[in-house]
Amino acid sequence: MKKYIPYLISGLLMLFIYGSLGAQELPDDEYFESEEVSDDTGFGLGLGVKLSTFGPGVEIIAAFTPKIQLRLGGTYFNYTYNHTDENVDVNGSADAKLGSVSLLMNYHLARVFFLSGGLLYNMNEIGLNGYFTQSMTIGSMEVEPEKIGTLDFLVKPGSSITPYAGIGVGRSLSKNGVVSFAVEAGAVFHGKPQVELNASGMLEPTGSEEQRQLLEDNLSGFNIYPMLNFQLSFRLL
Amino acid sequence: MKTKHIVLLLGSSLLLFGLFFQSSCNKLKDVTDGAQLIIDYNLIETTVDVQFYDAATGELIGRNGDASVNVKITGADKNGVMDVTGVQSQSMQYATQRGMVGLALLPEAAYTPSATKPISFNLVADIPGYLSTSQKVTLVATGRTQIRVNMVHKDNPPEGVTVARETGVTTAVNGRVENPATVTTPGGRARIEIPAGIILRDAGGNALSGSINMDIVHFDNTVEEALAAFPGGLMTNVTRSDGSEEDGMFYSAGFVAIEITDGSGRQAATFEEGTVAMEAVVSPQTFNPETNGNVAAGDVVPVWSYDENTGEWTEEGTTTLELVNGELTAGFELTHLSYYNFDWFYGAYCYSGVPFVFNATNTTCDCYQMQGAMYRQSDDSFLTYVYMWVCGDEPVYTAYAPGGIPVKIVWDENYYDNVSIAPESQPTMIDDLCAGNPIQINVVTQPSSSITVEVEVYCASEPNVIIRPSFGAWYREINSWNWHWAEMNNGDAEICDVQVGNTYVVGIYYDNNWYETEVTVTQEAYSYVGFELPADVCSEVFGY
Numbered sequence: 001m002k003k004y005i006p007y008l009i010s011g012l013l014m015l016f017i018y019g020s021l022g023a024q025e026l027p028d029d030e031y032f033e034s035e036e037v038s039d040d041t042g043f044g045l046g047l048g049v050k051l052s053t054f055g056p057g058v059e060i061i062a063a064f065t066p067k068i069q070l071r072l073g074g075t076y077f078n079y080t081y082n083h084t085d086e087n088v089d090v091n092g093s094a095d096a097k098l099g100s101v102s103l104l105m106n107y108h109l110a111r112v113f114f115l116s117g118g119l120l121y122n123m124n125e126i127g128l129n130g131y132f133t134q135s136m137t138i139g140s141m142e143v144e145p146e147k148i149g150t151l152d153f154l155v156k157p158g159s160s161i162t163p164y165a166g167i168g169v170g171r172s173l174s175k176n177g178v179v180s181f182a183v184e185a186g187a188v189f190h191g192k193p194q195v196e197l198n199a200s201g202m203l204e205p206t207g208s209e210e211q212r213q214l215l216e217d218n219l220s221g222f223n224i225y226p227m228l229n230f231q232l233s234f235r236l237l
Numbered sequence: 238m239k240t241k242h243i244v245l246l247l248g249s250s251l252l253l254f255g256l257f258f259q260s261s262c263n264k265l266k267d268v269t270d271g272a273q274l275i276i277d278y279n280l281i282e283t284t285v286d287v288q289f290y291d292a293a294t295g296e297l298i299g300r301n302g303d304a305s306v307n308v309k310i311t312g313a314d315k316n317g318v319m320d321v322t323g324v325q326s327q328s329m330q331y332a333t334q335r336g337m338v339g340l341a342l343l344p345e346a347a348y349t350p351s352a353t354k355p356i357s358f359n360l361v362a363d364i365p366g367y368l369s370t371s372q373k374v375t376l377v378a379t380g381r382t383q384i385r386v387n388m389v390h391k392d393n394p395p396e397g398v399t400v401a402r403e404t405g406v407t408t409a410v411n412g413r414v415e416n417p418a419t420v421t422t423p424g425g426r427a428r429i430e431i432p433a434g435i436i437l438r439d440a441g442g443n444a445l446s447g448s449i450n451m452d453i454v455h456f457d458n459t460v461e462e463a464l465a466a467f468p469g470g471l472m473t474n475v476t477r478s479d480g481s482e483e484d485g486m487f488y489s490a491g492f493v494a495i496e497i498t499d500g501s502g503r504q505a506a507t508f509e510e511g512t513v514a515m516e517a518v519v520s521p522q523t524f525n526p527e528t529n530g531n532v533a534a535g536d537v538v539p540v541w542s543y544d545e546n547t548g549e550w551t552e553e554g555t556t557t558l559e560l561v562n563g564e565l566t567a568g569f570e571l572t573h574l575s576y577y578n579f580d581w582f583y584g585a586y587c588y589s590g591v592p593f594v595f596n597a598t599n600t601t602c603d604c605y606q607m608q609g610a611m612y613r614q615s616d617d618s619f620l621t622y623v624y625m626w627v628c629g630d631e632p633v634y635t636a637y638a639p640g641g642i643p644v645k646i647v648w649d650e651n652y653y654d655n656v657s658i659a660p661e662s663q664p665t666m667i668d669d670l671c672a673g674n675p676i677q678i679n680v681v682t683q684p685s686s687s688i689t690v691e692v693e694v695y696c697a698s699e700p701n702v703i704i705r706p707s708f709g710a711w712y713r714e715i716n717s718w719n720w721h722w723a724e725m726n727n728g729d730a731e732i733c734d735v736q737v738g739n740t741y742v743v744g745i746y747y748d749n750n751w752y753e754t755e756v757t758v759t760q761e762a763y764s765y766v767g768f769e770l771p772a773d774v775c776s777e778v779f780g781y
Binding site: 218 | 272277325345
């Protein structure tokens with residue numbers, strides 16, 4: 001955690017500088033909001049659709065003050081790529097599952113800039129599966145693919161509940177209008193990825209605990225997942 | 238306003254990118270860095286280790302590397318046989334090294350032996366100076382099988398075997414014998430008479446010409462050493478006179494091997510325009526299973542011919558024992574040349590016999606070998622050698638066992654220093670190998686030591702592909718010729734009855750070659766992880 005402290009300090013320093021420049025009142029910005037429909041009471045409720053690095057999803061947004069909004073959302077995306085080419089010895093599939101349930105809070109530093117933070121239930125998984133399609137000749141022996149075996153590799157986040165921090169431009173919920181748009185970028189701190197490694201047949205020792213641990217160590221640097229989110233919201237109340 | 242936004246954006250971006258940089262970029266590696274594809278090379282499920290011994294000396298033939306037995310594979314399932322490293326000879330011929338050859342079955346469904354689908358083939362063994370022989374191999378389960386074949390050196394036969402080797406016994410022109418010839422083995426145990434005018438041809442139909450040589454070998458069925466060297470063994474498969482095939486065992490009344498050659502090396506196989514007379518003396522101690530007593534004049538004995546090239550027996554007819562000059566004599570007129578056997582044949586067999594359970598305490602090793610010889614109780618006649626690979630209290634099944642007759646097994650007490658048979662189990666008397674309860678064998682063990690060996694190999698061209706081999710190796714103490722067997726499974730082996738400080742010879746059979754080295758044991762565990770295979774092995778076996 002100590003390594004993050006300089007950057008937290010830097011961020012706080014920037015916020016202090018921003019505050020010292022006199023951002024006391026949020027200005028209007030017609031680029032991110034539609035026609036005004038209500039008085040500025042502070043409270044609002046809306047529904048959003050979004051496309052993010054966690055996949056497409058929806059979100060419920062509640063605004064309690066002009067600066068603070070609470071967002072409850074969910075995303076899901078699954079893509080499987082099957083490589084089936086009988087002309088090569090090894091085929092396989094890659095399965096990428098992206099998904100999250102998020103509870104975030106936005107704090108607007110200015111009309112169009114906001115900080116966002118919260119927690120995600122992280123459902124991301126990437127799986128790879130490889131298998132032989134053709135017999136292998138060893139000496140005078142024809143070894144069937146079933147005998148050779150398969151290799152399965154799955155990477156999951158180190159923790160299912162993961163913190164998130166980001167910055168955004170726009171509004172997740174329009175202050176006075178119906179439609180709003182926001183773009184945010186951030187990072188999800190999912191910890192040291194977990195690796196599952198399974199092998200069968202002759203390849204069985206490849207799936208040993210030592211090998212799994214090695215792969216996990218190699219992936220230990222990938223403990224942040226980038227978040228880029230495009231969101232279109234509609235104010236209901 | 239714009240200034241404030243820019244400051245805010247820059248600050249927040251610095252925060253986020255700093256976090257990324259600190260936590261990720263410094264540690265990024267190739268995901269597969271250091272990972273290896275580790276392969277268990279355990280394809281071969283059934284191995285057959287064959288040892289060829291000189292019947293007289295009891296030594297492995299060519300144990301010093303000075304001779305090699307040519308082993309030809311014939312029979313129904315010959316195409317499923319390869320050498321133990323997984324390489325199949327196109328000619329189906331293999332050469333022994335140090336008197337041993339390691340064979341295996343292709344790991345295919347068609348060649349996976351079971352009690353309902355036995356796999357069988359013949360080993361036809363040939364080496365200059367020795368009488369050609371063969372051994373039928375029948376496998377009813379996967380795993381390891383060991384076979385011993387005794388071969389008779391014509392110039393140094395074992396007890397009970399007499400040999401006549403005569404050159405220039407007669408001459409032939411275009412195959413036609415010019416003068417009659419008679420050859421008798423020492424002691425008059427067997428006699429062959431070739432009449433004048435008969436035509437001799439080899440298996441290819443070529444006529445023999447010039448000086449004719451004749452070798453006659455007689456086996457006395459009442460001498461154990463002779464029976465143990467009986468070509469083809471006594472438990473085998475025969476073709477009856479009606480063409481049907483039958484598995485069973487011989488009750489032997491004697492065996493005569495005849496080889497007639499000319500100066501060019503052509504070997505007679507067929508006769509035309511005449512027959513060759515054969516007579517053999519039958520020991521009066523021979524057991525006649527039909528009368529349940531010793532043979533006597535007037536007893537009828539079936540006659541069998543043996544094709545030494547295929548290892549197959551064929552019923553030729555019968556002969557009646559006669560008393561000639563005070564000796565029981567069996568005679569037969571030969572229409573073709575082969576090995577001949579006067580035997581009764583009985584076909585009670587089961588492919589998988591009753592299990593043997595070895596009760597041992599304090600065994601040093603997980604698995605060890607028990608070996609011995611099986612005898613028929615009725616006439617104390619040798620039947621076959623017995624080899625069992627014992628792992629703990631797991632039952633060991635006898636394959637291709639003779640049924641319905643009482644047998645006994647006399648166990649070899651000298652194979653291990655620390656393993657012997659309890660007195661109550663030596664010999665082991667068995668009423669019927671094909672029926673009854675498991676046979677309990679009590680084993681006495683003495684404290685001993687073993688070592689473990691761990692092996693992982695790779696090819697230089699594919700260093701990230703690690704192979705954990707499964708294979709067998711032989712070892713013996715440097716001053717002993719008592720070879721022991723050790724198995725490695727997926728890179729791990731336990732070698733029994735090995736003492737730290739002693740020196741051993743370790744050998745493996747690979748692709749018709751024998752590789753051996755001397756090893757002085759200095760520790761209880763060895764690790765050869767990261768051992769690079771020779772390039773030719775990588776190329777031939779793995780294609781790397």
